Amino acid sequence: MGDKSTRKKNYILEKARGVFQKNGYRAVTMKDIVDACDISRGGLYLYFSSTREIFEAILSQEDYDAKTIIDAARGNDTTPAELLLIYLSDRKKAILNKKDNLSAATLEYLFESRQLGNASPAKKRFNSDVNEIKKLINEGIEQEWIVCDDPDAAARSIVYTLEGLKTTAQTIGLTADEVDKEIEYIMGTLGLVVE
Amino acid sequence: MGDKSTRKKNYILEKARGVFQKNGYRAVTMKDIVDACDISRGGLYLYFSSTREIFEAILSQEDYDAKTIIDAARGNDTTPAELLLIYLSDRKKAILNKKDNLSAATLEYLFESRQLGNASPAKKRFNSDVNEIKKLINEGIEQEWIVCDDPDAAARSIVYTLEGLKTTAQTIGLTADEVDKEIEYIMGTLGLVVE
Amino acid sequence: MGDKSTRKKNYILEKARGVFQKNGYRAVTMKDIVDACDISRGGLYLYFSSTREIFEAILSQEDYDAKTIIDAARGNDTTPAELLLIYLSDRKKAILNKKDNLSAATLEYLFESRQLGNASPAKKRFNSDVNEIKKLINEGIEQEWIVCDDPDAAARSIVYTLEGLKTTAQTIGLTADEVDKEIEYIMGTLGLVVE
Amino acid sequence: MGDKSTRKKNYILEKARGVFQKNGYRAVTMKDIVDACDISRGGLYLYFSSTREIFEAILSQEDYDAKTIIDAARGNDTTPAELLLIYLSDRKKAILNKKDNLSAATLEYLFESRQLGNASPAKKRFNSDVNEIKKLINEGIEQEWIVCDDPDAAARSIVYTLEGLKTTAQTIGLTADEVDKEIEYIMGTLGLVVE
DNA sequence: CATGAATGAGAGTTCATTCAT
């Protein structure tokens, strides 16, 4: 983290992130990143040799998985319902934050990855998120906060819905109210009320 | 439909569809389509002047909106629950059919449209689908098949979830069972049971 | 003139003239002319096989040489001075008439012809104009209207100046007053006064 | 002037000048210049992005305006008549020098500029030349070398005539004698004799 | 005669990538 090479790498990633946010994944060229970083063409190649490599480096810095967020929020007296709401609210922010948002680029990246046949990191992430939410639902059932016949299906449903909200926000746009309403509905299906 | 020019146009669209299915939207060049159609460079330009134009022509041929499918299935004795299930099953086919599937390309296209500031056709489609499903749910409530406090939120939730399933299928892949399970869950939240 | 083929040819030339006036010579394509004539691509080729051929046909229709104009104006009592003024006034109209004017295209055409080594028609025209004006000046000298040491040089000078006015009008623009002033000056050098 | 980029730019301009001299303005393509310079396609675009840009750079290197030539020739004992003759002789060289001559290309360029609506640099040049010659004529009148009623008209006439000579030389060709004769005639109209 | 679909050469332009400095 301290050595010069790493600092430079991080500098590039930071600048490149802005470019991907603005232009998506496929439309970004090495030249765009060179321009954004204000370094030389050759200079960029010393650190990264393709936009794919750069984008993957950026993705690996992101850490928004359910476990991280939920664990950070856990305390002695936080109920599963509260934790779920905290997670959904965090996702809401990410969904609505149109500027600082790699969703569009990430989807493009994943489509391309799919075609190339390597989607496993995304799959791992999906499964881990489902598991984390399922755990929360099971805790809620035990503590009689939550009513749910099939925690696995419920957890999956939440993740699919969040994915759908993200896509919808990127393609046709969503307001905060629309996301709030959906969060309330999700909570409602589990027998929870957002006060 | 009969004249030569229209036949040729349709031929191009058919071939181009394959290219978009395989490569997504942004990665496709006019040359790719020229090669797929086995016509001359200039020849393609007689009919279409950009990949965007071609893609939009393909999209306008697609007719998978909820109203079309549901109306086609309505009969004297079809219950709202049955209609909803028919719609979801149709969507399931579309979600899983990875080969003959423009989802990935369409999402890319929509992202680009968004950046260019014209997402309204997609929005119209979204709203129309939500409405159609809401109508179904309301009918179900009247006929006491369905239990639902907020039909609008329920309908939106279904559309978001389907969107999420489509994306997930494209990015990390889904099996038929996984989709079935999700459909059952959706029906369950409305108090319906898939036998 | 009456047969269908000639009528069609003339129709094409008429439309093409407008295109050359608007766009010059080199910039004009066969397609431009096809579009202007509202005929088929192949149809144009039945009559002409290049823009050069068309332009040459147009040029051969033009008949603005000094002899034509001066002869048309000759009468029993027209003095050489009057004839000269009539010719210069005619040229003035041609110089200023920016819309209906092939000057720019003609110059481009002549440059290209020069490079190709066949400028003789233009040369013939130049010499004939010089001769016609020289004749006029000589008549004027005989009748003691005009004072001039070297009628040949004077005639040439007039033609060069008219050429210069034409070019200047096309490149940087000229007003009627500016051309009038120049005509007066030319007349003045021959001892004539424009009343 | 010394740095490599400027040297390369000048190298390109030098080679491009030859191409414009040979082919005029409109007919020249970026590829022609690439070939003449023996550099890569992309290489040329590092320095210039259109033939227009290149041609304008070449033009801005030219410095043949009347003021420059006349000022360079001024000395304690040079008479206005001598200065005028020096200027006309310089123009003669430019008019006759068919190889190293951008006249044709420049006229084409000016036609195009006219169509695009920006002819002002040429206009400025025209006016400045007229003024410089007018000053010379006025000096000549004061010192009683020159006889002239209307110095402004005379100066304009000279510029128009030179323009006409240039065009004529380019289109149908002129010999040195023909130009000499015209110069003598011009001088004669001002009451001057070329010895 | 007349049409206009079709071809393919060729121009413009952009970028990933290399390499001498």
Next chain:
DNA sequence: GATGAATGAACTCTCATTCAT
């Protein structure tokens, strides 16, 4: 390490020209 000039492949788009109908 770092630079940025240079290359050349690839893509978009336009036309002159042909030819089956």
